[in-house]
Amino acid sequence: MSSKPKKKKQISLPLLDELKRHDTSLFNENIAFQVPEYVNNNLIHDLRDYQENAIRFFHYTQTFNDARNINHVLFNMATGSGKTDLMAALILFMFKEYGYQNFVFTVNTNSVLNKTIDNLTNKASNKYLFQQTMEINGERINIIPVTRFPVEQSKNVIYLKLSTVQSLSNDLFIPAENSMSELEYGRNKVVILGDEAHHYSASTKKEKDEEKTWEAAINRILNARDDNRLLEFTATIDLENKNIYEKYKDKVIYRYTLDKFMFQGFSKNVKRIEGSADDRDKMLNVVLLSEYRRYTALAKGIPIFKPVIMFKSQNINASNNANQLFNEMIEGLTVEELNQFILRQQKLDDNESSTLNFAYQYYLEHSEELPTILRTIKREFEPRRVLNANDSDRGAGMLEKGQYQALNSLEDEDNLYRVIFAVAKLTEGWDVLNLYDIVRVSENAKGDKKSTMAEAQLIGRGARYNPFILEGQSSYKRRFEDDSHDSLLLETLHYHTINEPQYLKNLVNSLEALDLPSGTDEKNPPLDVKIKSNFKKTDVWKHGKIYYNQTIVVPDSYYTDLSKYGVQNTNDVTLPWSYSSREVDYKEEATSLRTHPIVVKLDDRYFKKAMQKLTFFRFDTMKRYLPELKSKEEFLYSENWLNIKNLTLRVEAPLEFTESDLTSRDKLNIVVSYLSDIESKIIKGYSSERGSNKFIGYPIKEYLTDYRKRVPKYDSLKGNRSQIVEPRKMLGDENDWFVYNLAIVNELEFDLIRKIGERVQELRETYPETYLFRMDEQMNRETRKGEYLKLHQFQQSDQVRFEGFQPDFILYLRNAEYYIQVFIEPKGGDSRRMEREQWKEELLTYITEHAAELAFEDEVSNVKIKGLKFYTDKDGRNMFSQLAQVVLDKDHFTGLSIEQESKVAELPLFYDV
Numbered sequence: 001m002s003s004k005p006k007k008k009k010q011i012s013l014p015l016l017d018e019l020k021r022h023d024t025s026l027f028n029e030n031i032a033f034q035v036p037e038y039v040n041n042n043l044i045h046d047l048r049d050y051q052e053n054a055i056r057f058f059h060y061t062q063t064f065n066d067a068r069n070i071n072h073v074l075f076n077m078a079t080g081s082g083k084t085d086l087m088a089a090l091i092l093f094m095f096k097e098y099g100y101q102n103f104v105f106t107v108n109t110n111s112v113l114n115k116t117i118d119n120l121t122n123k124a125s126n127k128y129l130f131q132q133t134m135e136i137n138g139e140r141i142n143i144i145p146v147t148r149f150p151v152e153q154s155k156n157v158i159y160l161k162l163s164t165v166q167s168l169s170n171d172l173f174i175p176a177e178n179s180m181s182e183l184e185y186g187r188n189k190v191v192i193l194g195d196e197a198h199h200y201s202a203s204t205k206k207e208k209d210e211e212k213t214w215e216a217a218i219n220r221i222l223n224a225r226d227d228n229r230l231l232e233f234t235a236t237i238d239l240e241n242k243n244i245y246e247k248y249k250d251k252v253i254y255r256y257t258l259d260k261f262m263f264q265g266f267s268k269n270v271k272r273i274e275g276s277a278d279d280r281d282k283m284l285n286v287v288l289l290s291e292y293r294r295y296t297a298l299a300k301g302i303p304i305f306k307p308v309i310m311f312k313s314q315n316i317n318a319s320n321n322a323n324q325l326f327n328e329m330i331e332g333l334t335v336e337e338l339n340q341f342i343l344r345q346q347k348l349d350d351n352e353s354s355t356l357n358f359a360y361q362y363y364l365e366h367s368e369e370l371p372t373i374l375r376t377i378k379r380e381f382e383p384r385r386v387l388n389a390n391d392s393d394r395g396a397g398m399l400e401k402g403q404y405q406a407l408n409s410l411e412d413e414d415n416l417y418r419v420i421f422a423v424a425k426l427t428e429g430w431d432v433l434n435l436y437d438i439v440r441v442s443e444n445a446k447g448d449k450k451s452t453m454a455e456a457q458l459i460g461r462g463a464r465y466n467p468f469i470l471e472g473q474s475s476y477k478r479r480f481e482d483d484s485h486d487s488l489l490l491e492t493l494h495y496h497t498i499n500e501p502q503y504l505k506n507l508v509n510s511l512e513a514l515d516l517p518s519g520t521d522e523k524n525p526p527l528d529v530k531i532k533s534n535f536k537k538t539d540v541w542k543h544g545k546i547y548y549n550q551t552i553v554v555p556d557s558y559y560t561d562l563s564k565y566g567v568q569n570t571n572d573v574t575l576p577w578s579y580s581s582r583e584v585d586y587k588e589e590a591t592s593l594r595t596h597p598i599v600v601k602l603d604d605r606y607f608k609k610a611m612q613k614l615t616f617f618r619f620d621t622m623k624r625y626l627p628e629l630k631s632k633e634e635f636l637y638s639e640n641w642l643n644i645k646n647l648t649l650r651v652e653a654p655l656e657f658t659e660s661d662l663t664s665r666d667k668l669n670i671v672v673s674y675l676s677d678i679e680s681k682i683i684k685g686y687s688s689e690r691g692s693n694k695f696i697g698y699p700i701k702e703y704l705t706d707y708r709k710r711v712p713k714y715d716s717l718k719g720n721r722s723q724i725v726e727p728r729k730m731l732g733d734e735n736d737w738f739v740y741n742l743a744i745v746n747e748l749e750f751d752l753i754r755k756i757g758e759r760v761q762e763l764r765e766t767y768p769e770t771y772l773f774r775m776d777e778q779m780n781r782e783t784r785k786g787e788y789l790k791l792h793q794f795q796q797s798d799q800v801r802f803e804g805f806q807p808d809f810i811l812y813l814r815n816a817e818y819y820i821q822v823f824i825e826p827k828g829g830d831s832r833r834m835e836r837e838q839w840k841e842e843l844l845t846y847i848t849e850h851a852a853e854l855a856f857e858d859e860v861s862n863v864k865i866k867g868l869k870f871y872t873d874k875d876g877r878n879m880f881s882q883l884a885q886v887v888l889d890k891d892h893f894t895g896l897s898i899e900q901e902s903k904v905a906e907l908p909l910f911y912d913v
Contacts, residue, residue, distance in 0.1 A: 138613020691792025
C-alpha cells in the first residue's frame, strides 16, 4: 500500500514563531541559557535535547523584557516523547527558579492519573522519575502528595495534588467537605500541569460559555491569582478547528512532532503486516513471531526480553470472544498442526512480510525442536499470562485487584503477562515499552476515519522504545540498522491488520495526520553500495592514504590544574544574577533589569560549607576526576585549583543592591552555584585519552569498502522528506568523482554532494585527481578498523572534548605536487544542537588555521589536511567560500595573495550556492 505524499498545510503560531526568532536573536539576553544542572541531577533520566529546548522556550515566556504575563502555555509533543519527564523537570525548574511550591496535575482518565502518581510520587515504583534523594544547592528537597495545599508551607517542600479533571471540576462547582475551593487556589501561587489537554476545550469548541465544563474549572484555578500558571501538554491538537486555533495560537510554545521523534531514533520503527488471514491464523502467526523475537534476543545475550502482544477489537464482546478463542487455540495446539501451519504460511502467495519469513525460516530450521517449542508456547501463553483489560475507566468495572499494576508494569522482570486483550482503554495514557505486536481481531472492513485515528494514536503509544540491555548497556535510542534482521525483531512495532484498500487508505491518512512514519513489512533486501571499478584502477585507490590524528593516553599527571578541564580564568569570576538564590520582585522584567557587578566578600568558611553540601566534593569522588589531587585543602588553596585566597568572585546584581545587601545565606548559595558549575566542567573535561597533532595515514583501499545497507520505505509521510535517507544513483562518467555507485543520504547531504559535483570540472583544472569519499558508513565489520578513523580534539579550547568524531565526507584533491584532504561535515538541526556540536567545527577550522603545527608519520611533506565550517542549509556558514580559499592557497596555506583573491572573484560557482 502506498500513498502519494501530501503537502502539509502551514499553520501560523505567532508566539511560537516569536520564540524561535528570539532563540537566535543577538538581542536575546537569555541566549546563553542552559537547563540548570540540578534538574538533570535530580531526575532518573537525563533530559533529551528537545526536552531541554522546551524548558528553554518556556523560560523565555517568563522573562520577556516587555513584562508580559504569559500564564497559559501549551507543549505540543509527540506521543512517547517523554511529556511526563518534562513535567517532572518543570516542577523542579519552577520550584527553584520561580519559587512555586504548589502543583496540580490533572488529566481526564484514572488510568493516566494512576500512572502519573507512580511517576511523580511513588518511590517504590520502577517508573518513578525522580532520584530517591533530591538535592538543590546542597539542600534536601521533598515532594509530598496532597489533597489540599497546606496553609503553612514548609521550606524545601514541593506539594503535588494529583486529580482527575472531573474531580477538580466537582470540587469547584459542587462544594463538599475536604474539597478545595477557588479561594484556596488563590492563597499561594499554583502551577497546573494539564495532561491530554485536547480534552479541555469543550466551551471553545461549542463557541459558547459553559460555566461547569472542565475547561471552565481549570480557568477558574488559573485566574485565582495573577501568578498562577497553566502548563498544558498534548500530542494531538486540532489547530484546523478555527475556535481551537484562536484559543491556542498564542499559547503553543513548543512543538516536537512524531516524525522528528522517530527519525531521531528515540522510538521503535513501525511496520504494518497486511493480510487476509482469519483470527485464528493471525493469532498463531503473532505468537510464533513473538516467540521468535524472544529467541533472537536470547541468542544476542539480552538477559531480559519479554515481547508483549496486544489484541485489539472493536467492542468488548468481540474482544472477550477473541480472548476465549486464543486460550482454546493455545490449549489445543499440537506439534503436527504447528508444523503444517508453518509450511502452509510460508507458501502463501500474499506472504510478503520480511519479519514473518524470518520466523518461518527459523522454525523450519529447528523443526526437530518443535515439541520443545510447543511446550514453551503453551507455558508462555497460558491463560494466567493473558490479561483482559476491558474494564470501564470511570468507576464501575475496574480491573481486578492487582491487574492495574500488572498492566502498567509489563516491563518488570517478575511480570509474566505476554498478551493483552483490549478495546479502547489503552489509546491514552498506557505507558509500556515492550509492546511489539498490535493485532486487529474480530474486525470488519469499515475502518472509518474516527476509528483509524484511534488506531494510529495507539500505534504511536506502542512505538515507545524498549531500552533492553545489550552487551551490558541499555539505550533509549535505536542501535541497529533500520530494517535489518535485528532491527525488525528487536526495534520494530508491527501492526497486524486486514488487507482492505479503503481501510488502509484511511489508516495511512490517520498516520500521516499524526506525523507517524510507517510502511508495510515487506521483503526489503539491502542495497549493495560498491566502490566503482574505474576508481579501483586509479593510483589513489592503490596507493592513496587518508589521514586522521593519532590519539594518546592522557596520564594522571596531565590533570594538574583546572585549565585542563576547560575552566578558564579562575582568579576573577563574574556570575549572572541568576546564580543568586535571593528572591526579589523583578521576575517579570528580569531580562531588562539593569545590573552592576559587585564583589562578594567571602571567607574560607563559605567554600568549605558549600563543598560539604555538594556530594561531588567528597574527596573519594573528587579523586576519580582529579587523580593528582592530594587533599581538599589543595583544591581550595592551590594556585592550580580554586586558589580562593586570590579569587575575586563577583555577581551581577540589580542596581539597587550593594554587597551589604547580601546575606550569609545569599553568599553561600552563590558559592554553591559557582562550585556546581566547576563540578560540571570537571566531569565533562575528564578523559583517559585525547587527540594529538600527529596525523597517521591509513590505506584508502582498506577503509573504503563495499557495504550493504537497507533503506526503509515509508508510505505515511507528508511532503517534507528532508529527514529521510534515500538512495541516489551516482553512475555515469559525469559522476566518476564520487567513488561509490550509490549515495544513501538525506536531503542536506545530497545537496552538498550535488554542489560539489557542480564544481568538480573546475577543481580538476588544478587537481586532476578529485574525488569525494563518503566516510560514515565505512566500518570494516570484521576487523572493526573503521572505528579508529576519527578526528580527536587537540587544540586548546574552552570546550574540552576528548571524544572523537568522524566527518561524513572527505574531498580528496591531488595533483603532481601535493595532496589536500578536506574534511567536510554537513550539519542540520536547531541552533542549540549546533551550539553543542560547535567544538567539532572548531576542530575542523583549527586544522586549517594551524597547518604549520601538524605533524605526519614518516615526515611526509606533500600532504595538507584541511577542515571546513559545517555545511548547513543553503550554505548558511559559507563553507564553499572557505573551500575556494583552500583550493587556491597552494603554498603555505596562510592566506590569499592579491592575485589569488582575484582568482577567487572569478570563481562564481563557489559563491552562487
